[in-house]
Structure formats: structure tokens, C-alpha cells
Amino acid sequence: MLDITTLMVVLALTTITSALGLLVASFLNRQVVAIRYWALGIGVIIVGVVLQSMRHQVPLWLSAAVITQGYFVWLWGTRCYRLNGHINGFWLTMCLTLLVQGGLFFVLRDSWRYSVVLYSLIVVLVSLLNIVELWRMRIPQRALIWVWSSLWGVHSVIYLRRFLLYQFDPVYMAADTLDAAESVEALNYLEGIVFVYCFSLLCVILATRSLQDELKLQATRDPLTNLLNRRAFEESALRQLAISQREREEVALLLMDLDKFKCINDTHGHGAGDEVLKAFARHLSQQVRAQDLLCRFGGEEFVLLIPGGNSQSIDALAERIRTLWQTQTFTVAQGELSATVSIGYISSADVERQGLYSLIDRADKALYRAKQDGRNCVRCWQPEPILTPVPS
Template sequence: MLDTVTLALLAALATVLGAALVGVMAIIYPTVPGLRHWAAAELLLALGFGVYVIRGSDLAVAISVVAGNGLVYTALYHFAEGNRALAGERAPRPMGPFVAALATHLAALTFLTVVVENFPLRSALNSLGFAGLSVLIAWDLWPMLRRPGRQFGARIVTTAFAVHGAFHLVRAVLSFSQPASEQFLDGTPLTQATYLAEFTLALIVLGGLIALVGEHLRRRIEELAELDSLTGILNRRAFFLLAQVQLNLALRHGEPVSLLMVDIDRFKAVNDTHGHLVGDAVLRGVAATLGDDLRAHDLIGRFGGEEFILLLYGLDAVDATVVAERLRTRVPSHTARSRDQEVGVTVSIGVTGGYPDPSWTVDSLIAKADDALYRAKDMGRNRVEANRMPYRLAKADQVYAD
């Protein structure tokens, strides 16, 4: 086996390579969350492993223990923050508790190095700290493993840090079999195994991070293909595909489902009077207002032009009409501005829905809701009209409808 110093330097070189690659990715893909944290983590790991090997005097050992471990712990903290960012956590974890815990930990390591030389206890304490942070990193990545689709990169990084945490728990126990004074430069088998594990972890995590970035970019491309570029809601094609899935689920589980067609009243006049940029702002504002109160399993899409379409799972036409009326009253309060002038609009909404039978399709729902929408337009606009879909009773062959 290679000597301890060589293994520590190899771990440092691996993390330098990681810092360079992740740093380049952060420059090329600045919108990918977490990359800057990962680049900082890789660089801090490289510095920490490099500091580990500057031993030879009591002062050098003390500096190495405090500075080296401080850098490595801070690197693991940045790994955790990068993973949280990629998992969708917008707010960073408060750094105060970490700084306080790190200061206390480093003070204990210094005491066990300078005041009372106790290498086994210091090694065990360090391993417990590494194990705790490794488990925290794996825990932060856990939500990503439950997302649909391939999660190859997340599995690699999660598994690597989970195994790393388990290794350090074992090392904490085995540390008490080590000599009372440190033998770093000569290297005990446990110390050599530790640096070999760190070198292996650095390479595996780097591969996992690259895979994570690739998966994130692929998902982003898929999302852009499904979203309307102006409003950020589903485009027509994506809405139809997802709405059919929801309709099938409602039929299978005996749940009601409703569809709303929403049209901005006199939208052409807005464009003609205030210009298309203001018209675009109105479209974005209406889309945001309509989507604000929706539940996670409801759908909203842009049907075309100034028309929007919503699918409400679990609501029949009566309940959906209540929702539609609430949306109708909210839209005028969200306006756009044109030359310091407020531009407000109203909407007309057509509603249909009920308990589906196998004859229902997304197209048939749209046809019924569209009919109700045109009735709302004919009756003066800025109103809600509803049609119930035909449905068939389970023990009868008679079709009922409004």
C-alpha cells in the first residue's frame, strides 16, 4: 500500500481536479444551483488534505489538525449546501450553528493535540464529526431520489457519502486500538485506509456531481419543452398529455374532475391601445393570478392567444364554479402598467365537469367548457357559466346531463 503522505496528496490532487472541473461547469452553466458551493467544497478539501501533510514538529501538527480539519469540515458544509440548492431548497441553512459547532470541535481537537496528547480520542472525535456531516449530505440528497425519472447521479453521491459516514463510524471505534501518540508520517494501517477512502470518495463524488449536473440540465430542457415561454405555465401540448392522465385517474378512482376555459375580455383592445409589451405583461399577470390558488395536482396551461385552460381534480362542476368565481373576481385587482397608467382586465370563464365515464376525453371536456365560455361572452362578459358533462349511472343505461 502507498504511504500515508502519498495517499493524502493523491486525495488533494483528486479534489483539485474536482474543483477545476466543477468551477468550469459553474462558469458554463451559471443557472445550475449548487455548483459554486461544490466548487468551493472541492477546493477546500484540496487545501485541507494538503495541510494534513505539513507535519514534523509539534507546532506543525497543531496547525495541521486545526486548519486541515477546519477546511475539510467547511468543505463538507458547502457540499451539503450545494445539494440543498440543487434539491430546490431556496433558503440556505443558517451558518451560525455550524460555526459554533466547528469552533467547539476544533477547540477540543487542539486540546487533545497540544495540552493532552491523545491521538485515539482525537481520531474518534474527528471521525464522528465526519460521519455526522456525511450523513447530513446524504439526507439532503434524499428528496431527489424520490423524484420521477432517472436519478443516477443522486444515487452515486448519496451512496458515496452514506458509505463514507459508515466508514468513519467504524473508524471511530477502531481508533482506540491506535497508538497513544500520533504516527502520521509512518502511517498505521487505519490511517492509510482513511486516506485511501478519502481519495476514492473524491473520485466517486466528482463523477456523481457531473452526472447530477447532466440530469438537472436534461430535466430543465424537458421543462422548457413543456412550458409556454411567455407565461411559464404549461403549453397546450403538455396540458393535453397531463390532463388525459388526470382524467384516467379520476375514472379509475371514481373521483370528479372539472375543466375551466378562461378568456381575457377585450384583450385585442389592450394590445391596440397600449401595445404588445403591455399585452404580454397582462398575459403573465393573469396566468400568475389563475395559478396562485391551485393545488399541487391541479393543472393550468395556455390554450392559445388570450385563452387559458385549467383542470381541477376532485371537484365537480358545482365546486369548480365556486373556484372559477373566486378567480374571476381576483383577476381585475392584478393589473399591468402602461405609461404610469393602470391597465386592468376582466375574464370570462366556462366550466364543465362531473364524475367521468369512459366516453369522456379532454376534447369533450373542452367542447363543453368552450360552449359555456361563449355563453358567458354573449351574456355580457366578466362572468362564469357552467355546463355539466353527461354521465352514466353505474346501474342504469340512462344518460343524464344539464
């Protein structure tokens, strides 16, 4: 078996290489906050391992506190990953955990056995919490969660074994230095080397996955309102129309346009206009069901595709959207502001002959009529009357 000092050096080199890899990855993937904490965690652990390799000069309780602190930084990174961004209170939480666990290591500094027991317990606990965090995320790539769980699971089992040996095995209970318990410690270091490599690889994979999600979101969502953008809407709507056609169900399409929006922009500023657009998107989201397709069609125009339903229920929905919207008020610099919406819709059982663009076109005609009729009203598309020539 390799001696402890050699394994420590290999672990330190592995950790430094992984830290450099993670640093580059965090630089390239700035949107993924978690990877910064994972890289920082590795950095903290490097400091701890270096301190541990200087164990004849530096007290072991200090290096133990630093290494376990690295685990807490990793856990913070995993939480950020689950919550998809920054979480407040990082430095405060880190100071508190360092104070508590560093204090405990200091109190136990004369007992090698109980220091190891505490250290192992912390690693087992943080490993399990890291697993829980990713499972709470419910990401679609289950294989990634399983690999992550297996990695942390093996890590926690190794440290659970260490905890049990120091707790119950007389040989380890009697050990009073790292070198005296070489066999169990060597296994820990060997596993630590593999763990750090796999962990940093997984961090990069998770960051890439997160970035892919972000790109997908950017490609399909309107950044201001977070509703579907026009391209994504058209793709989903064509799919939905094909399903509705097969199931022979009615489909309705509503086109909504905020009234005199230019006036809102001109009077209260573009920022206030943006707030109104966001509020209208929220208002619409509260009125629709999960299967309905809601999109910001452009500027101050929104479209809603509703599979199922009949003309009466669609008319009631459109009226509800209109009347509830006009009661909403916004506080802007110049005082209170409210807005109204005009809605044109078409409800059709004959989806086969009416493709998406024909539905949009007809809803647009109905919307035009709503605007002509004085705005803030709902109009349903009606076929043009067939004009018969007057006999001469």
C-alpha cells in the same frame, strides 16, 4: 502497505483531477448551483491535503480545520441541490463554522489523539447530514439516492472506526503523529481516493439529472405563470379524455379570457400586465384540484380541463373563479388596479364523440358569447338552435 506520503500525493492528485472535472461540469451546467459548491469544497480540501503533506512545516491543526471546512462546503452544495438554487448566508455560515471548528482544533493542537477524534466526529456528522439532505429531496431516481447514501455511509463508517480506535485502542491512543498510526491512516487515505473519485462522478450525475428536470420543466411549463403550456396541456388532456371515456365520467372544459387586457397593458405597462397574468394563474391554482389540468393557452387566455363533476358544480366553480377574481386588487404605479374575466365552458358526458378540439371549439363559442354579453360573466355552451325553413 504504501507509505503515508505516497498516499497523500495520490489523494492530492485524485482530488485535483476531480476538482478540474467538477469545475468544467459547473461551467457547463451554470443553472445547477450545487455543483459550484461541490467543486469549491474539493478545492478547499486540496488546500488542506497540500498543507497536511507539509506537516513538518505547517501545524496539523491548520490542515485539519481546512479539510473539515471543505466538508461543510460540500454539505452546503447538497442543501442547495435539495432546495434547487442559491441559499443566502454562505460566507457567514462558512466563517462561523471555520471559527468554531478551527478554534477547537487550535485548542486541541497538542493532543494528536483528540484532534483525530474531533476530525473524525466532524466527518461522520457531515456525512450523515449529506445523506439526510438527499433523502429529504425524494427524487424519483431512488438508485441515485442509494448510491449517494452508500458512498457517504462507507465514508462515515471508516471515520467512525478511526474515532473508535483513537478513543479505545491503546495502540492508537498512544500514537502522537500521523506516521505513528500508519495502518489506520493508510486505510483512510485509500478510501479517501476512491471516495473523491466516486463523489465527483456522482456530483456530475446529479447535476445532469437536475438539468434534465429543468429542461423538462421548460418544455412543459409556461415561464411566466408556471402553468402547463399549450403543448403539454394537449398531451395530458388527450390522455385524460381517454381515461374519462373509459370510466364514462363527465368532463368539463373552461376557457377563460381576461377582459380588456390590452387596456391594462396600454395604461399600466407590460410589467403590470405580466403581474396580473401571474396573479390570475395563482388564483386559478387555488381553485382547482390536483387532477384538474390548468394551462395558459396563450396571451391572456387560460384553459381548465376538469374530469368528473356535473354542469351545476362546474357552473358554481366558474362563477367562484369569476367573482373572487374581480375582488382582487393590485397596486401599480398609477394606484390600484383590478381586472375581470369572461368564462365560456362546456360540460359533456359524451366524450367519445367530442374530442379535445371540439370541446375547446365549443368552449370558445361560449366564451365569445360571454364577451358579447358585456364581459365579466360565465356562459355555458348551448347547441345552436336548428332553424326550420318557414313554409312559404
